[in-house]
Amino acid sequence: MKGLSRSLQRIGAIVFKELRQLTRDRPTFGMIVMVPLIQLLLFGFAINTNVRDLPVGVVDLSHTQVARNLIADLQATQVVSFEETYQTPTLAEDAIRRGHVHAVLVIPEDFGQRLQDNRPIAQWLIDGSDTMVSNALLALQQMPFASGFETQTAARKNTFEIALFFNPERRSAVNIVPGLVAIVLTMTMVMFTSAALVRERERGNLELLITTPVHSSEIMIGKIVPYIFVGLIQMAIILGLGHLIFDVPINGRLDQLVLGVFAFISASLTLGLLISTIAKTQLQAMQLTVFLLIPSILLSGFMFPYEGMPDAAQWIAEALPATHFIRMVRAIVLRGATLDDLWPDLLWLIGFTILGVLAAATRFKKRLD
């Protein structure tokens, strides 16, 4: 018995020491509260697998009131939201490739005749790369539609014909693999840089470096450059193996892809640098990285369609480099888009990098006070 109570006393000593240290490590203590809180809010509010208000376009070649009724009926389902009108199906396909809309409804000239003939009355051109999006649109295929002028009750099997672009077999790997580049790069790039600089500070290397002629921006750039290559290697592994094992097509140009990845890597590394100017220990740097990684996975459109999220979640998502990059990498890899089509996202990443480096260099002074 005596042995047991002594053992309990020793365990108690360690338990209380641990708790005491935990309460003194403010960031870690904060994580204990913040992680469940944020996760709960993200999963509860932001994540919505029921896709609503997907941005779509229309090509109306029939110019009839009935066609406008059809559009109004579709809009009323709240699955889609008609935002663009195109003159020709070719222009519409181009808009899908650029990622402006997820799908386009093409209403043919013989729309009225088709209504009478019980044939499918119109065609959906759908970006099939995101299976959750395409599934939502496919559910509209059999939506009943009556013009009010029919002589007999409609008995057509499908209201719409469907053309699935980019991923006709609707395999989720096609969408996941390019997105995974964004997630893996966010995880490694941010963690590597933030930990790399914090490690130098922890080990005392930094105290020596700041007494040498090296400039703080030189330290920053020198810390970033090696990881750009690490990031490019990681991208090559993911997309290469994705192509070989999961048959993910690479439709875009390689130079566009590398440039896009380069912009994203720079933005992620900058984020890592910013974290390193805040975190005091490697553990804290790691925690801040995880803190950033959660919304990058959940809100960026990697797992759940961006359109399904409430406005507030979309604003947060817009602030994350991963959101912009996932848009870019899917457009380039799956839809063969070029950076000209994607300039707003590219510009955002470049702007983020520049501002981030400036902020990090300002925060990281070559002074100890």
Added chain:
Amino acid sequence: MTDISPNTDSEWAIETDGLTRRFSDFVAVDKLDLRIPPKTIYGFLGPNGCGKSTSMRLITGLLTPSEGSVKVLGMNIPDQAEQLRRRLGYMTQKFSLYEDLTVQENLRFMAQIYNLDKHQSKHLIEQQLSRYQLNERKQRLAGALSGGQRQRLALAAATLHQPELLILDEPTSAVDPENRRDFWEKLFDLCDAGTSILVSTHYMDEAERCHGIAIMEAGVKRADGPPAQLMRDLGASVVEVDGENLRLLKQQLSELPEIVSTAQQGTHLRVLIKEEIADPETWLRTAHPELVAQRQIHKVRPSLEDVFVHCTGGENGGARQ
């Protein structure tokens, strides 16, 4: 001892006036005035937390003074801190080279950081490796070196670019006595070659080796000058008393107002007695015969520790590390 006054052709290596640094309401360095001549070894002596490191960081421009001015090698610090960096070698208290790089890689890295040209740096690295007996270990990771070897590597790295001023923050705190002796020999070699050296220490024997020292306590400079002069001008006399029951004697003597401090050293008690007492032995024998009956009393030469204890007002040599 070398004359501590500056050479006619050069100004002070380090000059501070009223240098003060506060961290919120804690005063780490308080109105520090220093005049450190070039080409000498100058020591900061004081216990941990006395402001040695803060003073050094103020001098190198790593910290901004709250008040007062700093001039190093004729440059105003911190305004011209960037220019100072090329002419300054700095060795931190903690080993701050890369433990996962080899000895040679560390030195190459520092050579590149200081923009030494390729040919010159190859030669300089060779020279440092042999000067600091690191030749056989040049392929070894710095993390795998012993304390003494690390210290030599740190000094080799800090002096690779041949700085005019070398600042060493407690360089020998993790080094055994033999390596410390060795290390100081190297410092004198550097000094001989024209380098000005500022070193902080809490070892009396190291302070005694310096050309000049400043004794610091709680951010204030208590005394400065060449160690020999400080010992000579000590405002107290020192006697050693031996015999039995030294613990009790120490306690009794400490209560006398004329006694500055007492410290036991093995079988005798070292007693600092105020200057006003002209002949301490006679005074002890006549004023307090009951305490010193049947005990031997010797007057001895003051040590630097006595100086330290006297000017920090420390009780019983408590500041000794």
